Amino acid sequence: MSDSQPNSQTDLLIQNGRVLDPSQGLDQQADVLVQSGRIAAIGNNLEAPGATRLDAAGCIVAPGFIDLHAHLREPGREHAETIESGGRAAAAGGFTSVLAMPNTQPVNDNAAVTHFIVQTAQAQSPVNVYPVGAISEGSRGERLAPIGEMREAGIVAISDDGRPVMNSDLMRHAMSYASGFGLTVMDHCEDLDLSAGGQMHEGFTAVRHGLAGISAASEDVMVSRNILLAARTGAKFHVAHLSTAGSVDMVRQAKRRGLSVTCEVTPHHFTLTDEDVKDYDANYKMKPPLRSRADRDALLEGFADGTIDAIATDHAPHPGSDKMQEFEMAPFGVIGFETALGLALDRLVHTGLISLPRLVELLTVNPARVVGLDRGTLQVGAVADVTVFDAERRWSYDVNQSYSRSRNTPFQGIALRGGPVATIVGGKIVWKLGG
Numbered sequence: 001m002s003d004s005q006p007n008s009q010t011d012l013l014i015q016n017g018r019v020l021d022p023s024q025g026l027d028q029q030a031d032v033l034v035q036s037g038r039i040a041a042i043g044n045n046l047e048a049p050g051a052t053r054l055d056a057a058g059c060i061v062a063p064g065f066i067d068l069h070a071h072l073r074e075p076g077r078e079h080a081e082t083i084e085s086g087g088r089a090a091a092a093g094g095f096t097s098v099l100a101m102p103n104t105q106p107v108n109d110n111a112a113v114t115h116f117i118v119q120t121a122q123a124q125s126p127v128n129v130y131p132v133g134a135i136s137e138g139s140r141g142e143r144l145a146p147i148g149e150m151r152e153a154g155i156v157a158i159s160d161d162g163r164p165v166m167n168s169d170l171m172r173h174a175m176s177y178a179s180g181f182g183l184t185v186m187d188h189c190e191d192l193d194l195s196a197g198g199q200m201h202e203g204f205t206a207v208r209h210g211l212a213g214i215s216a217a218s219e220d221v222m223v224s225r226n227i228l229l230a231a232r233t234g235a236k237f238h239v240a241h242l243s244t245a246g247s248v249d250m251v252r253q254a255k256r257r258g259l260s261v262t263c264e265v266t267p268h269h270f271t272l273t274d275e276d277v278k279d280y281d282a283n284y285k286m287k288p289p290l291r292s293r294a295d296r297d298a299l300l301e302g303f304a305d306g307t308i309d310a311i312a313t314d315h316a317p318h319p320g321s322d323k324m325q326e327f328e329m330a331p332f333g334v335i336g337f338e339t340a341l342g343l344a345l346d347r348l349v350h351t352g353l354i355s356l357p358r359l360v361e362l363l364t365v366n367p368a369r370v371v372g373l374d375r376g377t378l379q380v381g382a383v384a385d386v387t388v389f390d391a392e393r394r395w396s397y398d399v400n401q402s403y404s405r406s407r408n409t410p411f412q413g414i415a416l417r418g419g420p421v422a423t424i425v426g427g428k429i430v431w432k433l434g435g
C-alpha cells in the first residue's frame with residue numbers, strides 16, 4: 001500500500017471533466033483539485049497557481065478503480081509477472097488499487113510473505129497493492145492459516161483462490177474466525193469432485209471439441225454451501241469470479257434475506273461464452289470456464305438489477321511457454337487489467353444495459369465496500385486516487401504493447417469503444433494515454 005503520507009509533490013488540477021462519483025451521488029461538469037496527495041476541492045473554475053494541469057474535457061473523472069481479484073505472481077513466478085509489471089499493467093487499465101491473491105510461491109499464508117508483498121509494492125508498484133491472505137496453510141485446505149498475524153501485516157481479505165476450500169468444516173471455521181477480524185472471506189467456488197478433469201464448460205461445444213466438461217453445478221454447489229455457512233456464522237462472504245445463472249440467482253436471494261453476501265464478475269465472463277472457445281486455443285481456457293449463453297445473459301441481468309457488486313479481472317498471467325501447449329496441458333487463466341474498462345464500456349454501457357454511474361459504482365465504491373477500503377471516493381480529504389477515462393475513444397487492443405510480462409489473452413486485436421486516459425494514485429499521475 002503506497003498509503004496516505006502526504007508528499008512534496010506539486011498540486012494537480014484536473015480540469016473540465018464530467019466528475020462522476022457514486023459514493024457521494026456526484027455527476028457534474030467540474031474541476032478536481034488535488035493537494036498534498038488528497039482531494040482538496042471539486043468545483044467550477046478552480047484556480048491553483050503552480051499546479052500541474054490535466055485537461056479532462058470530454059472525459060469522465062472517477063474515483064480510482066479497484067480490482068478485487070488479481071494474481072501478481074511475485075514471489076515465486078516472476079517470469080509470469082512481478083508486482084511492478086502487474087502494477088504497471090493495472091495502471092494502464094485505469095486501476096489504482098488491486099487485491100493480490102495469495103497463490104504465490106510461497107503462498108501468502110503468513111506475515112512474512114504479507115510483509116514482502118506490502119514492501120515490494122511500496123517500493124515498485126505504481127498502484128496500491130492490497131494482499132489477500134490464504135485461508136489455510138499452503139492453501140492445502142487442511143489447517144487454518146494464521147489469519148490474525150496476516151491481518152496485522154496488511155491483508156484485507158482471505159481466500160484460497162487458485163483452489164477452492166473443499167472442507168466445509170474448515171470453511172465454517174474460517175468464516176467464524178474472519179468475522180471476528182472484520183475480514184471478508186472470498187472463495188473460488190468449485191467442487192473439485194464435480195469438476196474433476198474438466199477443461200471447459202460442460203455443454204455442446206465441449207462435446208464437439210471432445211473436451212471434458214466443468215458443469216455449472218460444480219460452482220453452484222459451493223456458492224450454495226458458502227451462503228449457508230455465511231448465514232450461520234454471520235461472516236462477510238464474497239463469491240470470486242461468479243459465472244453461472246444459478247449462482248447469480250442464489251446471490252440475489254441471499255441479498256434479499258439481508259445476508260452479507262457479495263460477488264464479482266470478470267470481463268471475460270460477461271463478454272464471451274463457451275461457443276467462443278476456438279481451435280483448442282488455450283487463451284480461452286480459464287476457471288471458471290466461459291459458460292453458456294444462458295449463463296452469460298443471467299450475468300448481464302445481474303449487472304442490470306444490481307445483484308452483481310463488482311467487476312474484477314482475475315488477471316492471471318502465464319508465460320507463453322506454459323500457455324502455448326495442448327489445451328489439456330495448458331494452465332487455466334487469462335490476463336485482464338488493460339481490457340477490463342474497454343470491455344465494460346463496450347459491452348455493458350454502450351449496449352444500454354447499465355448507466356455510466358452504475359459502471360463506475362462497479363469499479364469503485366462497491367469493491368471498496370466489499371473489503372472495507374477507505375478508497376473508491378472523491379470526497380474532499382480522501383486520498384487522491386483518480387481514474388480519468390474517455391467513454392467514446394475507439395481503439396483496439398494489442399497485447400504486444402502490454403505492460404504485463406505475459407500475453408495470455410483471448411482479446412488480442414479486439415476493437416473497443418471507451419478506455420482509460422489517465423491514472424492518478426495518491427495525487428501522482430502514474431499512467432497517461434500516449435505518455
Ligand SMILES: [Zn+2]
Pocket residue numbers: 161162163188240241287288
Ligand atoms: Zn479462482
Ligand SMILES: [Zn+2]
Pocket residue numbers: 069070071101161162314316
Ligand atoms: Zn483468481
